[in-house]
Amino acid sequence: MTDRHGLQGGSVSKEAEPLLRSRSARVVLLVLAAVLTTGFLALGTWQVYRLQWKLALIERVEQRVHAAPVQAPGSDRWPQVTAASDEYRHVTVRGRLDYRASVLTQATTELGAGFWLLTPVRDEDGNNVFVNRGFVTAQTAARLREALADKEAGPVLSEPLAIDGLLRISEPGGGFLRENDPAADRWHSRDIAAIAQARGLTRVAPYFVDAAAATPVPADPLLQDAEPPVGGLTVIAFHNNHLVYALTWYALALMVVAAAAWMLRGRSGKAGRPTPSPR
Template identity: 55%
Template structure:
């Protein structure tokens, strides 16, 4: 079907805009791919690095998941077992709880420590007052379709601010520490941190580029059809 020059021009403009937008999305996914690969490499280096002192109050405002997540740190001090919170968890050992206990550090600040997995809320809590582990950002709000209920002492995520308020801990570090694995018989069972990053950016990029090619191909067919109609 022959179209008027104005209609053809409008269709080609729309195709051009769509093609440019799809290519832009593909390029953005490639950039995200490079960022994700660099993040995975950085986290791998952090996890296996020698532990450094846990960030103190002067560093708290600058801490972010991207710049500090999974950093290997250590802290020493006194556990407050009376303020332990049990957060529901599903691990390779089955369902149970993360035992979250605040530790008052020798440097004068409080930080929550995920001492590890326990099968029930009444499992004994043993361990040293010197902890090494991975820095993890807060998990505010709760889990999927389940909100934390501090009043009922029901926890589905490791929400630092909510736990600190419920246990009246006062100012606490804006991160918690996932404790390193201890002896095989230790309870809680620490060292179960799952480090996994989804990396589908290349697939997404190829999808956007393929769609852009389809739009360009459709535009080319439209032009050829118009020329044949003019012959």
């Protein structure tokens, strides 16, 4: 006996099997499309939030860079200094340059490959802030290394001075695929804590300052007649592709919806066609 649902003897009739398979496929397709669409929309929305955060960051940095210089954070504020709250802030460092504690870190700039010349500025309380005095060539760096190699020479300090520049956060570890080698005095990044330890300095700020180009700095007695460091080469650039990423994720979500609708419409059309009976 056959009931009105096409079931005979508790089994699905041959005519009903394609319809059930079609319904199951549609359910699976809808679930998959819903999951993909939700995921793509979430990723796109996250990129929108990242875009808003990046634009706010760029605006804050622009305000800091062009603001009037303020006194660099003192030792009481060192634990609170962070990239979010202080990096690229326009500051002034006061004290004496300790030339014999200088260090060279590798650099690639618009002037070519060479080195950054970092020298600590020591204030009256014995606190030290490393200042990136600027870019020097390999020839100048070699001459400075020769002067620093004289371990018996005493300290050489400048007269009291003030240096304006941009506050930068320490760069621990090393460069890309390269590690700092303190024993060989080879530095690929401006890792202030490691540099201070290698130079035997204590009470050192956890940041350094990129000296501005217009800051007058006395001639370095260790460089003699070599070319002085070139300051003011700080590159302030933020990668901001979040809008492109957001549009890409939203486009993928739209494509999934469109593909699912097309496939469902095609399957619905096939399911609605009568199955020709054999002659």
